Amino acid sequence: MNGIRNFSIVAHIDHGKSTLADRLIQHAGLVSDRNFQDQILDNMDIERERGITIKSQTVCLPYKSRDGNEYILNLIDTPGHVDFSYEVSRALASCEGILLLVDASQGVEAQTVANLYAALEHNLTIIPVINKIDLPTANIERVREEIEIELGLDSSGAILCSAKEGIGIEDVMEAVVERIPPHNGDASKSLKALIFDAHYDSFRGAIISCRIFDGTVKADDEIKLVSFESVHTVEEVGVFRLEREKREKLSAGEVGYIIAGVKTVSDTRVGDTIVLASDPSPELLPGFKEVKPMVFSSIYPVERSDVGMLTEAIEKYKLNDAALVYQKDSSAALGQGFRCGFLGLLHLEIFQQRLDREFNIPVIMTAPSVRYKFVLNSGESVTIENPQYYPDPFEIQESLEPIVKASILLPEEYMGVVMKLCLNRRGENPRISYPVPGRLEIIVDMPLAEIIYDFYDKLKSITRGYGTFDYDFLKYQKEDLVKVDFLVNGERVDALSIVVHRERARQRAVQICDSLKEEIPRHMFKIAIQGTIGGQIISRSTVSAFRKDVTAKCYGGDITRKRKLLSKQAAGKKKMKMIGKVMIPQSAFISVLKTNED
Amino acid sequence: MKTKSPSGFYLHVPFCESKCSYCDFYSVTSITNEVITRWIRAVTAEARIREFPGVFKTLYFGGGTPSLLSKTALVEVVTKLRGVFDFDNLVETTIEVNPEDVSRDKLRTFKELGFNRISLGAQSFRDEELKFLGRRHDSETSRRALEMIREAGFKSLSLDLIHSLPGQSLSDWEYSLKSAVGFKPDHISCYQLTIKEGTKFGKLLSSGKLKEAGEDIQREMFIRTSEFLCDNGYQHYEVSNFSMGKDNESKHNSLYWEHVPYLGLGPSAHSFDGEKRWWNVSSVEKYCEELEKNRVPVADSEILSGDEFSLESLFLGLRTKKGISLDILKGYDGWEDTSAKLSALSLVEIKDGRMIPTLKGFLMADRLPLLFMD
Numbered sequence: 001m002n003g004i005r006n007f008s009i010v011a012h013i014d015h016g017k018s019t020l021a022d023r024l025i026q027h028a029g030l031v032s033d034r035n036f037q038d039q040i041l042d043n044m045d046i047e048r049e050r051g052i053t054i055k056s057q058t059v060c061l062p063y064k065s066r067d068g069n070e071y072i073l074n075l076i077d078t079p080g081h082v083d084f085s086y087e088v089s090r091a092l093a094s095c096e097g098i099l100l101l102v103d104a105s106q107g108v109e110a111q112t113v114a115n116l117y118a119a120l121e122h123n124l125t126i127i128p129v130i131n132k133i134d135l136p137t138a139n140i141e142r143v144r145e146e147i148e149i150e151l152g153l154d155s156s157g158a159i160l161c162s163a164k165e166g167i168g169i170e171d172v173m174e175a176v177v178e179r180i181p182p183h184n185g186d187a188s189k190s191l192k193a194l195i196f197d198a199h200y201d202s203f204r205g206a207i208i209s210c211r212i213f214d215g216t217v218k219a220d221d222e223i224k225l226v227s228f229e230s231v232h233t234v235e236e237v238g239v240f241r242l243e244r245e246k247r248e249k250l251s252a253g254e255v256g257y258i259i260a261g262v263k264t265v266s267d268t269r270v271g272d273t274i275v276l277a278s279d280p281s282p283e284l285l286p287g288f289k290e291v292k293p294m295v296f297s298s299i300y301p302v303e304r305s306d307v308g309m310l311t312e313a314i315e316k317y318k319l320n321d322a323a324l325v326y327q328k329d330s331s332a333a334l335g336q337g338f339r340c341g342f343l344g345l346l347h348l349e350i351f352q353q354r355l356d357r358e359f360n361i362p363v364i365m366t367a368p369s370v371r372y373k374f375v376l377n378s379g380e381s382v383t384i385e386n387p388q389y390y391p392d393p394f395e396i397q398e399s400l401e402p403i404v405k406a407s408i409l410l411p412e413e414y415m416g417v418v419m420k421l422c423l424n425r426r427g428e429n430p431r432i433s434y435p436v437p438g439r440l441e442i443i444v445d446m447p448l449a450e451i452i453y454d455f456y457d458k459l460k461s462i463t464r465g466y467g468t469f470d471y472d473f474l475k476y477q478k479e480d481l482v483k484v485d486f487l488v489n490g491e492r493v494d495a496l497s498i499v500v501h502r503e504r505a506r507q508r509a510v511q512i513c514d515s516l517k518e519e520i521p522r523h524m525f526k527i528a529i530q531g532t533i534g535g536q537i538i539s540r541s542t543v544s545a546f547r548k549d550v551t552a553k554c555y556g557g558d559i560t561r562k563r564k565l566l567s568k569q570a571a572g573k574k575k576m577k578m579i580g581k582v583m584i585p586q587s588a589f590i591s592v593l594k595t596n597e598d
Numbered sequence: 599m600k601t602k603s604p605s606g607f608y609l610h611v612p613f614c615e616s617k618c619s620y621c622d623f624y625s626v627t628s629i630t631n632e633v634i635t636r637w638i639r640a641v642t643a644e645a646r647i648r649e650f651p652g653v654f655k656t657l658y659f660g661g662g663t664p665s666l667l668s669k670t671a672l673v674e675v676v677t678k679l680r681g682v683f684d685f686d687n688l689v690e691t692t693i694e695v696n697p698e699d700v701s702r703d704k705l706r707t708f709k710e711l712g713f714n715r716i717s718l719g720a721q722s723f724r725d726e727e728l729k730f731l732g733r734r735h736d737s738e739t740s741r742r743a744l745e746m747i748r749e750a751g752f753k754s755l756s757l758d759l760i761h762s763l764p765g766q767s768l769s770d771w772e773y774s775l776k777s778a779v780g781f782k783p784d785h786i787s788c789y790q791l792t793i794k795e796g797t798k799f800g801k802l803l804s805s806g807k808l809k810e811a812g813e814d815i816q817r818e819m820f821i822r823t824s825e826f827l828c829d830n831g832y833q834h835y836e837v838s839n840f841s842m843g844k845d846n847e848s849k850h851n852s853l854y855w856e857h858v859p860y861l862g863l864g865p866s867a868h869s870f871d872g873e874k875r876w877w878n879v880s881s882v883e884k885y886c887e888e889l890e891k892n893r894v895p896v897a898d899s900e901i902l903s904g905d906e907f908s909l910e911s912l913f914l915g916l917r918t919k920k921g922i923s924l925d926i927l928k929g930y931d932g933w934e935d936t937s938a939k940l941s942a943l944s945l946v947e948i949k950d951g952r953m954i955p956t957l958k959g960f961l962m963a964d965r966l967p968l969l970f971m972d
Contacts, residue, residue, distance in 0.1 A: 524943065524965070548817040550963040552789040552838050554917060555854050556608070556868030557877060560900065562964075563910050570971035 002182035003071045004253040006094060006211065008078050010115035011101035016131040017077075020101060020163040020172070021059075024075060027169050028061035030241050058197075058209055058255055060239040065177050066170075073176055074239075074255040076196070076211075084343070085118075085470050086291055090196040090271045092118060093287055094211035094255060097125035097180030099172065100151075104130050104138035104160075108146040113439065114409055114468035116151055125180050128153055129172060134162040150439075183213075185252030191215030191223070193250075193258070193274040194285050198265045200320035204235070206262040207244070210274060211255050213285065218249035222277035223260055226284050227269055231277045232260035264319045293325050293341025294402075294473070295368045295452045296385040297348055298495060299355075300337030302362040302577055302586075307336045313359035314338060317351065324351065331388060333493045333579050334364060339386055342368075345452060362575045366495040367592035370448045373400040373476055387497040390483040393534060399481040402448040404471040409441050414463040418442060421458060425450035426501065445474060449499070484509050484538070486516070487530040491580040496592060509539035512592050517541040519588035527582055603872070605652025606853045607683065609641065609675070610864030611664040612882055619732035619798040620760070620791060624866035624880040625662040634667070636886050638675050641863050643889040644878075645682040650861045650871070654683065656850035657691045659713075665699035669707045676711045679863075685712075690754075690849040692717050698735040700743035705750040714753040717787075718743060721760050723777035724770060730763065732798065737777070744781045754846055756785035761819045762811040763791050771819055772826065779830050784846040788823045789838050790816055817961060824957055835919045837960050855914045857907070865895070874901045913967040921946075921954035930970040940966065 011017040061073040078091040144155040161168030197209040239256040275282040329339035371385040375398040427444040486496040509531030531539035576583040692715040802808035832840040866880040876899035888895040915922030927933040945959040
């Protein structure tokens, strides 16, 4: 008998994915009702706050079915953001089926559709689950219709449940057993395991999450990470309950972990294949991709003396995040720091928040940039990912910028606004297809530089959340690029410089001057903010001076209030960077990203 | 507080006929004899449980509206307080008075009870402004009140005025200033209208129905006030306060700014014993209830750390012409550079070991302390 089922739950945000996962865990008896805490799987603060999962989480659920047989259900929870779409694809590649969760009152929504496509790409069995049927606003019939029409799925097999109220949980588990196909691996073949995630443990190093496709792995085996060509000795294998649970071995079809003296998460690659070191002809499982950073930003401590602490913090963070790359960097305005590369903006934001929360070091991050290429008159070719190191304009023969193939999925009615947004962001060569009636896909070549700032947010807002978006690197393309510098009170702030298409330079410079004006607090003197190209001023704004700052009354209770306010203001000052005579807050550096167009 | 240092005494009278649109001091408008009697009983009880070893030099009845208390109530509360505290060393005894409450009878009572200073809430001499502010009196009432107060012969008279009302012009404001000066008060407080949350104006502001005067207008009003009153012989001794000679500075208010201990009784009143500050609950009901159950009616308290104490000295000092001793500044890194910069900008003057704010400095009084805090 083959008693293993590997599956994932996918859903639009707030349709109850975490709650359903919690119920399944509870039903499997892994946690007593009394110790039950909401959203067990999302164990990082940031994940809980934003309702997204950044790292995959896996849990192995024992289940005794109605027919009396015992099964192992492996729930593989996936990240939910475009920056991590590769991780999602590897997690899905580890499953045979998915539960497609739809809210009984909200119905089918943007991400439901996008997730469905991802699942179809992997040839997975899809079980529609209608959740929140207990809500007074639930409309099961309408949702069934949407599942039929918008998703093209048979809704007669949809499971009805309320994860919150614990209704229909067993039906969901039964459906997983009955409808999701068992794996077709062969334990007697040689080992083939897919890495779909890795976590760092300060005692054991990298804990590798993997799916065994063929063969068996156990302690003391010599294994090889195929793309890395590194060989390790297995120390321990096991499965994830809520904690790690050690096992003798992991065999074909199972999902679990391997600890093998791999020092950090960066010594593994998501998507890589694990084989036995003795395997004479190791082969990669399909779909492996080397993930490369797309977005670069510099990070500096507000206090120059904190650079040692910052180094330590980044090293610690890096232990658990293979996708981050970094190297030392310095800025005339901001001192010593690091240039970091990220998968995308969300990845950058998560990094920033973790540094702030876990290490509590006030830092300044500069506006993200992409990696440009320049061919110089000398024939030499240079790569620049930091506008500070932009070559002498007179030396440049050719400027090239990265172009991505963006694929946007949206309901038909938003086609006009989305096309306009793409064209405004210098999109070219749009191609339109209709994968499902009522939905269309726009594939468009776009400069990466145009999507690393608020493109995703803009797309979400103009499509009311229905637009989804993914991108892949396409090519480097020749463009007319210029560097725009910014002067604050006459001093050039190198960390604010941007590289931009010449035609867009003025418009961006005006926006940035305006944003800086909002972000830089008033001082005792007037502050001029100027945008320049090679010394020529193309935009300017002014932060007016304080002319009056005094409260009228200061008696009994006012004194305590005033003192607290001053202390708070002084603490706020500490988070600002002094450049020349001007204090610039962290937010000013990131405000360079804001646009008011579209 | 170990020694018998000079101290102030404050009583909060939390009753008003109606709430003014700008006021955020605590008061209630449902007043009955029962409520007042209960309040007096509670104040007396609070007086008995407070051990305050200072020697009271100033006494201040504020509110609310102390002047709306009947003669009986006033006599009763003063008598009860005298039964507990030693008021023999008082040099300044102030009562806040609303113009509409003034009568020769009332003034006689104030005098009999020992008040030697009247603080009159005139606020403006323009009727449409008074109406806008939600005051119950008109300018004529103020004028009559002022004549009666002068005639009664109090040692000191102070007037409160408010400027920077929305839409108020400089000449509107000068009219009120001139009218006030015509009565030769010994002291004038000129407050810029501050719109606070929870007041009627606060609600109008957040719903967009009211707009504050612009910063440039506020600044112009402030400077004009100072120039006008100084031309008329007054000294600008604190951001919002002017006196005819040093003797007429409000001794009671000055103690707040100089960390002199004071005892405040009544709902919402604040006290300070030199290290600890505490404040009572802002509710007549709760205040009385606590005292009836023999509990202290304190809402919260704080003990000032050395740093907090010096920060307060810094920002309070920079609001007065007395300024601050350079010894206080020495606790802040880079104070010499900052001082030099502020002097160069004519925001302060350094004289006899003290830093004294200029008029320009008064305008920045909330900003200056921050410049020392790095």
